[in-house]
Amino acid sequence: MAVVTSGPTQLEIRGVSKSFGGVQAVSRVSVDVQKGQILSIIGPNGAGKTTLLNCISSVFHPETGTIVLEGQDLTRLSPARVAGRGIARTFQNIALFRGMTVVDNLMLGRHIHMKNGVLRSMLYWGPGRREEVEHRRVVEDIIDFLEIEAIRKRPVGSLPYGLQKRVELGRALALHPKVLLLDEPMGGTNHEEKEDMARFILDVNDEWGTTIILIEHDMGVVMDISQHVVVLDLGEKIAEGTPAEVKAHPQVIKAYLGTKATV
Amino acid sequence: MAFFFDLFVNGLMIGSMYALVALGFVLIYKATSVVNFAQGDLVMFGGYIAAALVVLYKLPLAVALPVLLGSMIALGFIVERGVLRPMVGQNVISVVMVTIGLSQVFQGSAAMLWGAQTKNIPLPIPLEPYVIWEIYISPVNLVAALVSGVFLVAFVWFFRKSRMGIAMRATANDQQAAMAVGINVRFIFALSWAIAGLAAALGGVLWGNLIGVDTQLALVGLKVFPAVILGGLDSVPGAVVGGLIIGAVESVAAGYVDPYVGGGTKDFLPYVLMILALMVRPYGFFGREIIERV
Structure with missing residues (x-):
């Protein structure tokens, strides 16, 4: 073949x-x-x-x-x-953090890339803040890419089905996966x-x-x-x-x- | 009116100690869906360890406290790994029975290890009440409220802002999604129990100092149920508000009603409130309403 x-x-x-x-x-x-x-x-x-x-x-x-x-x-x-x-994925029946906003869902997609411990993230300035800003930028790029700026602060559970599918794709992309x-x-x-x-x-x-x-x-x-x-x-x-x-x-x-x- | 505020303010301070115990309960329920009937017994065990370290082994408080907190965190981890993890996927009743069993195991082993007679945890707190705006404030209650308050604020911050706290919230929200973004859900379960153990350690010292340490100390756990039902089983702010309400209500009611009925109001009213709350608002003030589509 x-x-x-x-x-x-x-x-x-x-x-x-x-x-x-x-x-x-x-x-x-x-x-x-x-x-x-x-x-x-x-x-x-x-x-x-x-x-x-x-x-x-x-x-x-x-x-x-x-x-x-x-x-x-x-x-x-x-x-x-x-x-x-x-390896990132989406689910047939959508698995999202329904109580959280679109941005927060995507930020959770950055979890594996976050290095800040409890102590460092307590400091508003310094490396903790730089890392946060960096992850924010990645997430905002994905939001632009998927054309979901208008709903970025909405809780995911309140969105129509089609948009939830798109947010779920966004969260998977936030992992910067090799395989999707x-x-x-x-x-x-x-x-x-x-x-x-x-x-x-x-x-x-x-x-x-x-x-x-x-x-x-x-x-x-x-x-x-x-x-x-x-x-x-x-x-x-x-x-x-x-x-x-x-x-x-x-x-x-x-x-x-x-x-x-x-x- | 000063009498009312006396009761109210001291009640709120006691309530913050209920909140501390309730927080452990809510945390475990939220993250792992386990209704933990052994929360009061964890508090009792914490009190016992504190009393044993200070009274039996004569350790200074500055040494005893870190040892206590460390061993209760470890106990939380061990209980989760050893007892609850094998129960994952079993039905609710089995898991509830396991926690009831655990509660008796804690009481029995505490009595076997350190004796059943009541012990005191001597804390360097003055006995003379402070008088502020004609309100008598007991220093013991004040210290308890401060310690609980600091812990609760620190925890809420951890839960809202730290990476692990956010991972805990995410896991409570949707386990499958949490795994898919790389959150170690098993570690989150263990972490919930460890934090509940930490809260129980502080609760054990504070409650043990207030009412003495013996197996009866586990009964403070019973007051957690009205508190979490009022606040919402799966709500952290709900645990705090529910605890404060129960503390204030029982204190005010006991002050006014007990002289006529000869006591018992404290134990009666929180449960009447709980039953009413279940009829009127079964998800509590802050709980998540679960709507099932059929």
Whole structure:
């Protein structure tokens, strides 16, 4: 199978399996993610897409297999450590600090980059203040980039769904991740919001060279923005390749449309 | 009127000591969703350690205090690691039963280690009351209020402004999101218990000095429930305001009503308030209203 981009492999997923009770959610899945790639994971409901993402971000630890980022094994680390190593994510059902403002949510995204201890942050001036100002600037840049200046002081819980999705992307970006995992970034949003989100994803990838792995159901969007597509069905990888290759793959057609399909 | 202010002001000072105990309770509930029925027993244990260090081992106060604070912080950590972490994901009743069990273990082990008879913690505080604007203020209450006040202000600052405090608030808000931004949620749980242990250590010294140290000291924990229900189970300012209200109300009510009924108002009224609060405003003054969409 042809590899689209020939960049070095940044994230190596090797033979990852995870089961819940008797259900094999992910079964010996291997994927090589190239640096700077936009990679989509698609598949019918229950294919194991979110489980695979949860294994990468260490929400679950896989029973077999390894996940290696730039030569470092992430498989057994805690979710917090994985975030510290440069993997940020968003969630299918949005996980934000709902009682806090947009700015505070993004500032929390800077947590792993903050070095001030209790004592130093008590001093208003000096290094503590310099660090604070520095993080503020990063956060304000992201707010500009995502065009959410107007709502920066609003508590996140009061925002409409589409904007919450955008704030969650902002918080993930605030980590300055090497790899960004997006679990249905367009799920439940309207047409206009979908277009905005697609634009932001492409811009992030373009401006910062961030590797992006996303799960998405909207095939139009997937085919438009991804360079590489991985197809899961019933926990197994059934195909991968460029959008065009995947679209023509007989097993993919079978998984989506059933047998005896003619396209 | 001077009599009323006597009762009110001294009540508020006692209330600040309730607030100190309530803070530990709220902190644990907020960060880890554990309803800790052993909070009063932690206070008692703190009082026992203080009394043991000062009375039994004859340590000077300047040495005893850091040892006490250190050992109560350690106790908080150990309880979280050893007893509550294995219970993560169990149902609410099991966790509540564990804390009730812990409460009895604390009482039993304190009595076994240092004896059941009442001990005093001698603090260098004058007994003569101060008179300010015709209000009699007991120096013991004043010192207690100052210590509690300083701790509460320091804690609120820590919670609002420091990196770890903000991480604690974030964890209380959404655990999944907290993990995703790289916050070590397990450490936050342990930290909550450690700070609750610290608050209990101070509470133990102050309450122990006021009413003596024996296993009965754990009963101050019972007053925490009306305080946190009034203030809101998951609200730090609520714990402070609730504690102050309970202190003031019981002091004023005891002053006016006790002479007619022969005592008991102190124990009666806070709970009547609690029951009324639960009927009228179940989330407390400052608590987060949880709206479930069905």
